[in-house]
Amino acid sequence: MKKSLKEIHEYWKKNSYPETYRVATDRSIFLLNYIQNYIQGNQRILEIGCNVGRNLYHLFDNDYRQLTGIEISQEAVxxxxxxxxxxxxxxxxxxxxxxxxxxxxxxxxxDLVFTxxxxxxxxxxxxxxxxxxARVTKSYLITLEAEKYENWRxxxxxxxxIFENLGFEQVEESTGESVKxxxxxxxxxxxRNPDTISKNL
Incomplete structure (x- = not known):
């Protein structure tokens, strides 16, 4: 059954499971290994949907200091x-x-936005x-997402x-199999070229 945008937001406000999310540290290490190949500690990084902050913590613990996180769940924050x-x-x-x-x-x-x-x-x-x-990203964008699985949320x-149509070039691709x-x-x-980003913004 399809859900509205409001229903999706309300679900994630109440069901972020921060304690479960916090212990999956292998996933943050997996991501960190890629980020270190492209971004230095003094560059600005944004995580969209940071939950309890596990990924940001691993960056902070490895001397990344210009960090920002967005999170919808009060419990996770x-x-x-x-x-x-x-x-x-x-x-x-x-x-x-x-x-x-x-x-x-x-x-x-x-300099980097990731999800x-x-x-x-x-x-x-x-x-x-x-x-x-695409607009707020200066250099690199990393997505680690389920691209084929589907359910109500x-x-x-x-x-x-999506992002190659918004002025980016994919430079690397992998699977998350090693971290389940x-x-x-x-x-x-x-x-690639900021001028290709939507003129409607």
């Missing part, structure tokens, strides 16, 4: 402050739906969000097709 106080003190954590935040962010503000199992939950009514992700998409994410595809994009 509270657990972030509880479990990673030093990260919280030194990171810009924005508690809000991505739809209400990204459209107000400056163009080319982040892990978040874009797959973006409701079809919010697909305009991809234009803003997972919407399958080909992110290579066999249905997930990791894609790394480099911004």
């Amino acid at each position: 509270e657990q972030l402050y509880k479990n990673y106080p030093q990260l919280a003190e030194n990171t810009d954590i924005i508690h809000a739906p991505a739809e209400s935040v990204l459209k107000h962010m400056a163009k080319d503000h982040y 892990m199992a978040v874009l797959e939950h973006i409701h079809p009514d919010s697909e305009w969000l991809f234009d803003h992700i 997972i919407f399958p998409r080909n992110y290579r097709e 994410l066999s249905n997930y595809t990791l894609r790394i994009f480099k911004k």
